[in-house]
Amino acid sequence: MRGHGQGRGTVGELGEFGLIRELTSRLTTTPAVRVGPGDDAAVLSAPDRRVVASTDVLIEGRHFRRDWSTAYDVGRKSAAQNLADIAAMGAVPTALLLGLVVPADLLVTWPAELMDGLRDECQVAGAAVVGGDVVRGDAITLAITALGDMQGHEPVTRAGARPGDVVAVTGWLGWSAAGHAVLARGFRSPRAFVEAHRRPEPPYQAGPAAAGLGATSMTDVSDGLLADLGHVAEAGKVRIDIRTAALDVPGQMADIGKAVGVDPLQWVLTGGEDHAIVATFPPHVKLPARWRVVGEVQAPSAAAQVTVDGEPWRGAAGWDHFGG
Amino acid sequence: MRGHGQGRGTVGELGEFGLIRELTSRLTTTPAVRVGPGDDAAVLSAPDRRVVASTDVLIEGRHFRRDWSTAYDVGRKSAAQNLADIAAMGAVPTALLLGLVVPADLLVTWPAELMDGLRDECQVAGAAVVGGDVVRGDAITLAITALGDMQGHEPVTRAGARPGDVVAVTGWLGWSAAGHAVLARGFRSPRAFVEAHRRPEPPYQAGPAAAGLGATSMTDVSDGLLADLGHVAEAGKVRIDIRTAALDVPGQMADIGKAVGVDPLQWVLTGGEDHAIVATFPPHVKLPARWRVVGEVQAPSAAAQVTVDGEPWRGAAGWDHFGG
Numbered sequence: 331m332r333g334h335g336q337g338r339g340t341v342g343e344l345g346e347f348g349l350i351r352e353l354t355s356r357l358t359t360t361p362a363v364r365v366g367p368g369d370d371a372a373v374l375s376a377p378d379r380r381v382v383a384s385t386d387v388l389i390e391g392r393h394f395r396r397d398w399s400t401a402y403d404v405g406r407k408s409a410a411q412n413l414a415d416i417a418a419m420g421a422v423p424t425a426l427l428l429g430l431v432v433p434a435d436l437l438v439t440w441p442a443e444l445m446d447g448l449r450d451e452c453q454v455a456g457a458a459v460v461g462g463d464v465v466r467g468d469a470i471t472l473a474i475t476a477l478g479d480m481q482g483h484e485p486v487t488r489a490g491a492r493p494g495d496v497v498a499v500t501g502w503l504g505w506s507a508a509g510h511a512v513l514a515r516g517f518r519s520p521r522a523f524v525e526a527h528r529r530p531e532p533p534y535q536a537g538p539a540a541a542g543l544g545a546t547s548m549t550d551v552s553d554g555l556l557a558d559l560g561h562v563a564e565a566g567k568v569r570i571d572i573r574t575a576a577l578d579v580p581g582q583m584a585d586i587g588k589a590v591g592v593d594p595l596q597w598v599l600t601g602g603e604d605h606a607i608v609a610t611f612p613p614h615v616k617l618p619a620r621w622r623v624v625g626e627v628q629a630p631s632a633a634a635q636v637t638v639d640g641e642p643w644r645g646a647a648g649w650d651h652f653g654g
Numbered sequence: 655m656r657g658h659g660q661g662r663g664t665v666g667e668l669g670e671f672g673l674i675r676e677l678t679s680r681l682t683t684t685p686a687v688r689v690g691p692g693d694d695a696a697v698l699s700a701p702d703r704r705v706v707a708s709t710d711v712l713i714e715g716r717h718f719r720r721d722w723s724t725a726y727d728v729g730r731k732s733a734a735q736n737l738a739d740i741a742a743m744g745a746v747p748t749a750l751l752l753g754l755v756v757p758a759d760l761l762v763t764w765p766a767e768l769m770d771g772l773r774d775e776c777q778v779a780g781a782a783v784v785g786g787d788v789v790r791g792d793a794i795t796l797a798i799t800a801l802g803d804m805q806g807h808e809p810v811t812r813a814g815a816r817p818g819d820v821v822a823v824t825g826w827l828g829w830s831a832a833g834h835a836v837l838a839r840g841f842r843s844p845r846a847f848v849e850a851h852r853r854p855e856p857p858y859q860a861g862p863a864a865a866g867l868g869a870t871s872m873t874d875v876s877d878g879l880l881a882d883l884g885h886v887a888e889a890g891k892v893r894i895d896i897r898t899a900a901l902d903v904p905g906q907m908a909d910i911g912k913a914v915g916v917d918p919l920q921w922v923l924t925g926g927e928d929h930a931i932v933a934t935f936p937p938h939v940k941l942p943a944r945w946r947v948v949g950e951v952q953a954p955s956a957a958a959q960v961t962v963d964g965e966p967w968r969g970a971a972g973w974d975h976f977g978g
Contacts, residue, residue, distance in 0.1 A: 364704060365809050370742040370873055371708035371802070373809045376700035380688060384695035385799055387753040387789045418694040429711040429753065429797035463797075465711045473753035473787075473797025475709055478695070485689050485697045549694055 341441065342434030342466070349464055352438060353445045360458045362424045362479075372460035374425050374477065382478040382485070384415040390470040398513050401440045403528040405447020407603075408472050411552065413455040414532035414605035416478035418550035420486040420541025423455040423534060428462035429473035436470065444472075455534045483541035486548040491566035491610040495546055497625035498617055499608045501533040502526060503555060504594065507601025508583050511590050520582055532605035536620065540609045543617070548609035554600035555624075556636050556643055559608060563635035566610075571637045572599070572625035596645045599638065665765065666758030666790070673788055676762060677769045684782045686748045686803075696784035698749050698801065706802040706809070708739040714794040722837050725764045727852040729771020731927075732796050735876065737779040738856035738929035740802035742874035744810040744865025747779040747858065752786035753797035760794070768796075779858045807865035810872040815890035815934040819870055821949035822941055823932045825857040826850060827879060828918065831925025832907050835914050844906055856929035860944065864933045867941070872933035878924035879948075880960050880967055883932060887959035890934075895961045896923070896949035920969045923962065 341349050354367045365373035374381075386408070388394060394404045413423040426448060432441055441464070448459050457476070491497075509527030518524060532550065540548055547566055549558050555572070563570045579594050587594035610627050611617065634642040665673050678691045689697035698705075710732070712718060718728045737747040750772060756765055765788070772783050781800070815821075833851025842848055856874065864872055871890055873882050879896070887894045903918050911918035934951050935941065958966040 365743070365811060369811045370739040371706045371745070371800075373743065373745075373804070374705050374707065376703050376705040379700050379703055381698050381700040381705040381801065382695045383698065383749065383751055383785060383799070383801060385751040385753045385785060385787050385797070387755060387787045387795075387797060389755065389789060389791045392789065392791065415694040419689070419697065421695070421697075425707065427707055427709040427799055429709045429799075431711060431713065431795060461707060461709060463709050463711045465713060465716065467713045467716065467793060467795065469791060469793065471711075471755060471791065471795055471797075473709070473711060473795075473799075475707070475751055475753075475797075475799040476695075477705065477707060477801075480697070487689060487693045 339438055340434060341432050341436050341438055344438050346464060349438065349441065352442055356442065356445045357449055357459050358453065360456070363458050363460055367461045372425065374460060376479055378480040378482060380480045382416050382419050382421040382480060383475060384412055385473060385475045386412050388472045399528050401443035402447040405444040406451045406529045408474055409448045409451035410530050410532050410605055412474045412476035413451065413457060413534060414550040416476045417532065417534045417537030418548050418607055420483045420537055420548065421478035421480050422538050423457040423476055423478045425457050425460045425477040426452050427460060427475040430462060430464045431467035431469065431471035432464065433468060433470065434466050481538060483538060486541050486545045486609065488547055488549050488562045489565035491547040491562055491568050491627045493568055493627055493629045494613055495610040495627040496613055496623045497570055497572065497608065497610055497627060498621040498623045499606050500536040500621045501606030502531065502604040503551065503577070503606050504583060504597030504601040506530055506603035507597035508586050508594065511592060512586060515590060520586065523586065526604060530604050533607055533620065536607050539618070540607065543611065543615055545609040545611055548607060551604065551606040551608055552602045554602045555608060556599050559636045562610065567630055569628040569630050569633065569635055569637065570625060571628055571640060574639055576622065576624045578622065599643060600645060663762055664758060665756050665760050665762055668762050670788060673762065673765065676766055680766065680769045681773055681783050682777065684780070687782050687784055691785050696749065698784060700803055702804040702806060704804045706740050706743050706745040706804060707799060708736055709797060709799045710736050712796045723852050725767035726771040729768040730775045730853045732798055733772045733775035734854050734856050734929055736798045736800035737775065737781060737858060738874040740800045741856065741858045741861030742872050742931055744807045744861055744872065745802035745804050746862050747781040747800055747802045749781050749784045749801040750776050751784060751799040754786060754788045755791035755793065755795035756788065757792060757794065758790050805862060807862060810865050810869045810933065812871055812873050812886045813889035815871040815886055815892050815951045817892055817951055817953045818937055819934040819951040820937055820947045821894055821896065821932065821934055821951060822945040822947045823930050824860045824945045825930030826855065826928040827875065827901070827930050828907060828921030828925040830854055830927035831921035832910050832918065835916060836910060839914060844910065847910065850928060854927055854929050857931055857944065860931050863942070864931065867935065867939055869933040869935055872931060875928065875930040875932055876926045878926045879932060880923050883960045886934065891954055893952040893954050893957065893959055893961065894949060895952055895964060898963055900946065900948045902946065923967060924969060
């Protein structure tokens, strides 16, 4: 019989404490971690005297599929989603906590590789997994809480956009949605888009950098550019216009669009899971090369709060997680 | 038709954003909350420059039953469980984040009253609900993350107990377990024990106070006194002996024990959900009246790490959440 340390067998066979040992044995730490996993709570440095916190829940079948993504990629992606929320406040991610629901008959390799993915994505962002809880249940469910430090910046909320500000994006737009369209039709390529769907690459450093550059509002693109800018427009009581000519639609994305009969602009404007960062800046701010100006903030009007080339967008703007 | 603001209808009818509005409208805040719910992340004061964080997951049927507890009580209890973890590090609770899974056909009143319970328990502890996420799923699931501030104290971990230290408890032991035994047999009284099961009262202030008194180790009693002291003994590489004569078995608890054929000591020693706090202190420390010395820390030996009146306890010491 092989040792459980190899991750053999089911989580039911391994038991709660065995599983926790297996999962925590995979973790790495950072200097910010004062007390790591295994006690009543973790203790972390918060040098700025302000801590940033965000929680997301992901359920198998709804937010990820085991036949489309490895456990490792689910870990990378779900960590990325939360760490991007921290960056989008202008903060530096420091830690992640995991609440995990697993069926008893799940092989230990799955949560073990999930944890590897969470750990590695944390390392990309400069953070560490510091704690969590594992319970038995029918549906694999991840509840992830990310923490961060403001490092002297003021939090950049969704409110604060002013007429005349430019709207700028950094990161990827529509790549995950295009990859999803490929996978949904049973294909595995083009690889770059499938990979983008499986493992987004949020521009973590751009969040604190934008705060330092004087961003007036900021959010991560999780529900789609138009939907998330809708929150910015609503919170700031402004109108936002996006110029499609300024958006980047890569040739290969256009090819996928042709192949599956979808306007790729739909992916760029309404695809969410790349976790790009969108922010508004005063017009005089000189933006680093990785930011792309895609629109401008206008005075509020009776028309739609977010427009595309001056008109309301006729596609589906984001989605309601409870609808459909 | 009544407004959704009254919490009528199902969560599916209300939709994700409507439900989030309904839930956040019930919240209160504290001066520590810099950015509350509704943005990418919350921002909180962390005056000590160290933040304490803990996550727990609770699933319907496994951790609570809707026919035994109201949504409000589930909120009170699940918040209490997490906030107690913060106090048991010696910290003052500051905030709570909620990851919530709800079936589409659940009446909105249920999560709304859950939120009221979370809010009120947070207020007892001096904290506030600052954020979260709501998704649709089959089983009601709560993932709760609590945060806290060390306020100048050093974190009191499970390690650190030294031979010669006294073991002291504050809060309630066995009340929730006795209440559970009553409910499991279809009764609703004695009320005090049923209430204790539905709504524990952790001694939040005792955690930071114990840190100030020089506690050498501390934990909250969530799996049972013997099981949780087992973690303390293991982490500190010591043996711990509990004296049953020092434990408080109220007359009414003894009566319930007689009625249901259970030794009430079993509840006091292995019942967890009251979230008492147990700590070890150097023998010279003068403990406040609400602490009860129940045992002592001894040098390690080949015998069981936690003993009761010098002998291994023959009952079931705690439980494995994946077993059975």
